[in-house]
Amino acid sequence: MATSTSTAPKKVGKLSTSVGLKIQMAVSGLIFVLFVLVHMYGNLKMFNGPDAYNGYAQFLRDVGYPLVPHEGVLWILRIVLLAALILHAHAAIVLWRRGKAARGPNAYKVKRGKKNQQTYASRTMRWGGIILLLFIVWHILQFTTLSISVGADDYSALTPYDRMIAGFQPEVWWGYAIYFVAIGALCMHIRHGAWSALQTLGWSNRYREPVFNGIAIAIAAVIFIGFMAPPTAIILGIIP
Numbered sequence: 001m002a003t004s005t006s007t008a009p010k011k012v013g014k015l016s017t018s019v020g021l022k023i024q025m026a027v028s029g030l031i032f033v034l035f036v037l038v039h040m041y042g043n044l045k046m047f048n049g050p051d052a053y054n055g056y057a058q059f060l061r062d063v064g065y066p067l068v069p070h071e072g073v074l075w076i077l078r079i080v081l082l083a084a085l086i087l088h089a090h091a092a093i094v095l096w097r098r099g100k101a102a103r104g105p106n107a108y109k110v111k112r113g114k115k116n117q118q119t120y121a122s123r124t125m126r127w128g129g130i131i132l133l134l135f136i137v138w139h140i141l142q143f144t145t146l147s148i149s150v151g152a153d154d155y156s157a158l159t160p161y162d163r164m165i166a167g168f169q170p171e172v173w174w175g176y177a178i179y180f181v182a183i184g185a186l187c188m189h190i191r192h193g194a195w196s197a198l199q200t201l202g203w204s205n206r207y208r209e210p211v212f213n214g215i216a217i218a219i220a221a222v223i224f225i226g227f228m229a230p231p232t233a234i235i236l237g238i239i240p
């Protein structure tokens with residue numbers, strides 16, 4: 001009688017190999033970075049006044065109409081981002097578990113005072129990822145579903161421009177602090193992620209590594225400054 005044996009090798013698809021999962025992480029991460037750059041550019045329209053910013057927010061809802069229904073493109077974007085987020089987190093969790101199992105229980109017992117770079121990087125990525133997930137939930141509750149009105153009684157009565165102004169007033173400095181920490185985590189995450197993706201794709205070598213490292217730091221710095229510029233200008237009263 002045929003019985004199923006637990007020793008039979010498990011059939012593994014190409015995508016479930018560690019390299020496949022790293023490519024899954026790199027591609028989904030890249031989709032996020034592209035979105036983040038476009039979003040950052042849109043937010044900078046706060047410096048061009050209410051009409052420019054509200055016009056941009058309206059454009060996001062109207063783009064493609066009447067070819068697609070109102071908010072059609074926005075919904076496609078939301079679905080793509082959600083799929084990218086799920087694929088990115090899935091690959092991260094599977095790779096982390098595999099790495100942990102492969103290293104064994106004593107892997108992180110390093111001598112006191114000695115810096116373990118691998119532990120540091122993976123810890124930063126893990127905590128950074130968790131902070132970003134929490135931030136995305138907060139961000140959607142604040143600016144998409146308008147369930148949390150920071151610095152105002154009711155966001156649904158305000159224009160997108162006025163919501164930004166209300167959300168980053170000195171009285172609600174903690175609202176600014178949440179963004180500062182989250183964008184800091186995002187930039188550290190992108191810096192390491194970009195560097196790591198270039199290793200995975202095999203583009204990096206001893207000579208190119210410092211250049212790629214520099215590019216990764218530059219992208220992270222641009223994103224930090226670009227994202228934090230409007231909230232900082234608001235809290236300092238530069239955007240009245």
Ligand code: HEM
Pocket residue numbers: 036039043057060078081136139140143144160164179183186227228230231
């Ligand atoms: C200082 C940083 C940021 C500010 C001030 C900001 C502000 C905003 C505002 C005001 C909106 C609503 C726009 C509208 O009314 O049309 C929005 C939408 C959105 N933001 Fe951000 N954002 C920031 C960073 C981020 C980051 C880092 C991410 C993702 C990693 C992100 C993801 C999103 C998404 C997905 C939406 C669209 C939600 C939807 O309508 O479905 N944001 N953001």
